[in-house]
Amino acid sequence: MSLSNEIVHAIRQRQKRGLPEEIREKVILHICDTIAISLASYKGAPIALKSIAGLSIGVKGGTGRVIGSEHRLPPAYAAFANTALAHALDYDDINDLARIHPTPVTLAAALAAADAEDTSKTDLITAVGLGNELLCRFGYAIEPRGTGTDSKWFLSQLFGYLGATITAGLVLGLDDNELVHALGLAYMQVAGGKEPGVGTGSQARSIYPAFSSMGGVQAAFLAREGVSAPASCLDGKTGLFLNYFGKNLNEKQRSVLLDTETWAFSDTSIKLYPSCRYSHPFIKSALVLRNHFRHDEVDQIVIGVNETANMLCQPLEDRCHPKTLQDAKFSIPFMVAFAFVHGSVHLNNLTEGALMDTQVLNLTKRIKIEQTQSDTPGIPIGDIKIVTAHGTKRHLERILPETHIDAVKKKFTECCMYANVSNPEVLWETLSHNLVFDGVNKLPIIIH
Missing domain, CATH: 1.10.4100.10 (2-methylcitrate dehydratase PrpD)
Incomplete structure (x- = not known):
């Protein structure tokens, strides 16, 4: 057969x-x-x-x-x-x-x-x-x-x-x-x-x-x-x-x-950040480490990657100063710097304007890439080390499959609000409890 x-x-x-x-x-x-x-x-x-x-x-x-x-x-x-x-x-x-x-x-x-x-x-x-x-x-x-x-x-x-x-x-x-x-x-x-x-x-x-x-x-x-x-x-x-x-x-x-x-x-x-999945463990590490250091204190950020993740870091100059929003979302160095500066990553702040964010771009100049991991199934560990005049701290973040209903509902609401959909909670209840073809055909019309 x-x-x-x-x-x-x-x-x-x-x-x-x-x-x-x-x-x-x-x-x-x-x-x-x-x-x-x-x-x-x-x-x-x-x-x-x-x-x-x-x-x-x-x-x-x-x-x-x-x-x-x-x-x-x-x-x-x-x-x-x-x-x-x-x-x-x-x-x-x-x-x-x-x-x-x-x-x-x-x-x-x-x-x-x-x-x-x-x-x-x-x-x-x-x-x-x-x-x-x-x-x-x-x-x-x-x-x-x-x-x-x-x-x-x-x-x-x-x-x-x-x-x-x-x-x-x-x-x-x-x-x-x-x-x-x-x-x-x-x-x-x-x-x-x-x-x-x-x-x-x-x-x-x-x-x-x-x-x-x-x-x-x-x-x-x-x-x-x-x-x-x-x-x-x-x-x-x-x-x-x-x-x-x-x-x-x-x-x-x-x-x-x-x-x-x-x-x-x-x-x-279900993704919780609007960027390439490979950047997510590194974003999470950056968010943890920013609780210990301000971005203007950082002398160097060392990102430890595997061979596959390194493809999202090279050429480093291009990845650190992306020309399109798509490149920014697919750049581990940029997303690490962005998360470290802003403390969050969502649709309202990761926009075309982020490409010219001087604080983020200045921080990317202090990023170094090291290959510390081997290629394994799934995505790499978010390995980040922060070097400052006051000390060094390293964090390793492992991502597991995520589908938590409260987080999904929150993301659903935020996406609908971004699209100016009225009553996103009502739409959530309608879809999540009666998901049929006819219902999907009655979705809101988005006005630019």
Whole structure:
């Protein structure tokens, strides 16, 4: 049996059993979080709106609603739009071990497919939950460490094509054969080169997962119309894993991918800072250390990184004086200095104006990078040492998966207030207690 067939079989097993209650509740939190981020993006992420406008040239009308907007687009375009909004602020959920942002991709795919149908064959929570689990399973199977072949790809995008395909396919009610064909059609589009993240000076990293949700939705609709593709797309002689990672999955990796007893999605975190996840342990360390020193007392900040985190520190001059907000959020040195100076990181202070913050820029000049850690699964420890005339203090911060309902609700409210949504508490209660396709279609319209 091909890997594509086995994946579809595993998904059907999970679908037949239904989501465990704790996973269902977690999926609800992640969908609510993603919606709030998207509303905030419509207000404060121009790169997302520019991307949607550029993609939509020549397109008039459609069935798919763009979150925060009255506009309608064809399904694949709507999927792109909503994933771009969900990711543009760098505030979206992430599974640290898989190194994947799942919900922005799957939610957009589910909504796009549902908007095109009179009735959905799979409910919103189940479709997103199963799509998220598949995405996280792909990451678990290859055990990314940020070095070697996995370092070349945005895994949220590369595997996102497949996750979006399955999610949209479930909503459309594709049968097993159609789902296998849809995976093959998704494979024909897969991409995700990581240079927009590693390089500096561009805004492109803000929208990279959007291509995957667009492609996945397109693949699902093509399969529904009877377009076929080889079942060997993932493990064939020129299949995905051989082409993109140099070898097919071994038996152990296949068993990890196809496991239906545990839930990889349970380890997915909801971000508490609107910046690259790799910066979060270092931000937390900086916030602890600023309780002991003022920023004007600091002679040197020594940031201890691993090889992967070092990619977010080099070239050091560019990382310390980022030219775009996207680069700032993807720079460990800048985010450490910003957190140390301001004592918090949120949508209202981490803005374009931060790029010219003289206190932050002056502090970045005193930053030194040392490689003190080896690359391991997940994200590194936030290793920071502060050197002053009065002494030296070092702090190590380890980040664990985080999804605390009070923190999620607080973030939801703050995102809605940022977007000038009236009565965010009412919206929270509505979504968190009755999360259905029709309810999402009645979200507030954001005025610029």
